[in-house]
Amino acid sequence: MSSQIAAVELTKAYRLLNHGPTVLVSARHEGCVNVMAAAWACPLDFNPPKVTVVLDKSSKTRELIEQSGMFVVQVPTVAQLNLTQAVGTLSAYEVPDKLAQCGVEWQAIPGQDQPFVRGCSAWLLCRLLPEPHNQQQYDLFIGEVVGAWADTRVFAGGRWHFERAQPELRSIHHVAGGHFYATGEALSASSAVAVGQD
Amino acid sequence: MSSQIAAVELTKAYRLLNHGPTVLVSARHEGCVNVMAAAWACPLDFNPPKVTVVLDKSSKTRELIEQSGMFVVQVPTVAQLNLTQAVGTLSAYEVPDKLAQCGVEWQAIPGQDQPFVRGCSAWLLCRLLPEPHNQQQYDLFIGEVVGAWADTRVFAGGRWHFERAQPELRSIHHVAGGHFYATGEALSASSAVAVGQD
Numbered sequence: 069m070s071s072q073i074a075a076v077e078l079t080k081a082y083r084l085l086n087h088g089p090t091v092l093v094s095a096r097h098e099g100c101v102n103v104m105a106a107a108w109a110c111p112l113d114f115n116p117p118k119v120t121v122v123l124d125k126s127s128k129t130r131e132l133i134e135q136s137g138m139f140v141v142q143v144p145t146v147a148q149l150n151l152t153q154a155v156g157t158l159s160a161y162e163v164p165d166k167l168a169q170c171g172v173e174w175q176a177i178p179g180q181d182q183p184f185v186r187g188c189s190a191w192l193l194c195r196l197l198p199e200p201h202n203q204q205q206y207d208l209f210i211g212e213v214v215g216a217w218a219d220t221r222v223f224a225g226g227r228w229h230f231e232r233a234q235p236e237l238r239s240i241h242h243v244a245g246g247h248f249y250a251t252g253e254a255l256s257a258s259s260a261v262a263v264g265q266d
Numbered sequence: 267m268s269s270q271i272a273a274v275e276l277t278k279a280y281r282l283l284n285h286g287p288t289v290l291v292s293a294r295h296e297g298c299v300n301v302m303a304a305a306w307a308c309p310l311d312f313n314p315p316k317v318t319v320v321l322d323k324s325s326k327t328r329e330l331i332e333q334s335g336m337f338v339v340q341v342p343t344v345a346q347l348n349l350t351q352a353v354g355t356l357s358a359y360e361v362p363d364k365l366a367q368c369g370v371e372w373q374a375i376p377g378q379d380q381p382f383v384r385g386c387s388a389w390l391l392c393r394l395l396p397e398p399h400n401q402q403q404y405d406l407f408i409g410e411v412v413g414a415w416a417d418t419r420v421f422a423g424g425r426w427h428f429e430r431a432q433p434e435l436r437s438i439h440h441v442a443g444g445h446f447y448a449t450g451e452a453l454s455a456s457s458a459v460a461v462g463q464d
Contacts, residue, residue, distance in 0.1 A: 086442060087286065087446075090286075108284075108310065118404070206310055241439075247425070247453075247455075249426075252450025253447065258348050
């Protein structure tokens with residue numbers, strides 16, 4: 069494992085997705101592996117951490133998740149803009165060498181056998197919590213986060229530090245049609261407490 | 267209605283949330299009204315557009331949504347950073363004049379009677395799609411978007427235009443503890459097609 073990658077405390081794993089980046093979702097089953105892009109991924113709980121992700125019925129990655137019960141949600145960077153767009157556009161059903169065409173490489177994480185995309189800034193290993201009604205009716209999948217890692221150049225001490233890292237390591241936020249915004253300026257509210265209540 | 271506010275085509279309403287901003291959720295029931303902040307809101311479908319939002323059981327806004335079956339998801343701006351933090355921190359159960367303390371004002375939209383927070387950049391009017399299991403088990407609420415509007419200074423022609431508007435109109439993305447990132451630089455993938463497939 070790269071010395072730049074460190075485990076993230078599970079109770080802080082939600083912070084890896086809290087700013088709403090577009091993510092890559094990967095899964096493997098019986099030697100078959102795939103990666104897709106998903107703008108519709110979101111934290112669902114703090115502890116144990118859970119996430120939601122919307123996976124269209126046409127996607128090969130969805131099939132692999134349904135078969136294996138495991139998946140990885142990872143946070144791509146500005147440097148991976150074209151890779152993100154490409155894995156979100158090409159279908160593995162139509163393009164058998166999709167991953168090679170898109171330039172996807174794997175990042176080994178000791179003790180883990182799931183497919184982690186190299187070059188991302190954070191990885192959340194998820195166990196599918198089967199909810200057949202949500203999956204069929206809404207294409208909505210729920211995962212419990214059972215492991216989390218981040219690139220310490222941008223996430224350390226439980227916080228993102230985009231403002232002091234290279235701009236190429238910032239997250240990306242898809243709007244539509246290949247148009248994204250990078251994560252921007254850091255801002256702090258004048259009375260800083262938790263958001264998410266009322 | 268302000269001349270800066272225009273209706274957004276429902277099939278493009280997902281774009282108002284696709285970049286993953288922290289939102290404000292408001293609801294009204296029998297003369298009682300409230301607003302909370304939510305970082306965990308996400309598009310769920312294109313057409314008809316749907317959204318998910320996570321609402322803690324301790325929140326007054328959740329109670330109003332359960333009672334009225336309607337809510338508004340709106341996108342606050344950099345100028346509303348402290349308002350967002352404040353409505354996400356104070357509880358209406360403990361602070362009866364929460365909205366006045368937080369400086370919340372309402373934006374009239376002709377023909378609509380739901381509470382739209384003034385000064386936001388976009389508003390999605392939602393009808394609750396009751397899913398008792400998701401609501402109880404995961405605090406997860408699903409809404410169908412039945413109306414959408416945006417401030418034309420930042421969203422026009424079906425697209426955000428943060429790059430040509432005042433920085434104070436950018437969206438905000440909460441990480442934790444009152445620390446946010448603004449929406450940043452616009453980026454386009456070299457082969458621009460839709461993300462969200464594989």
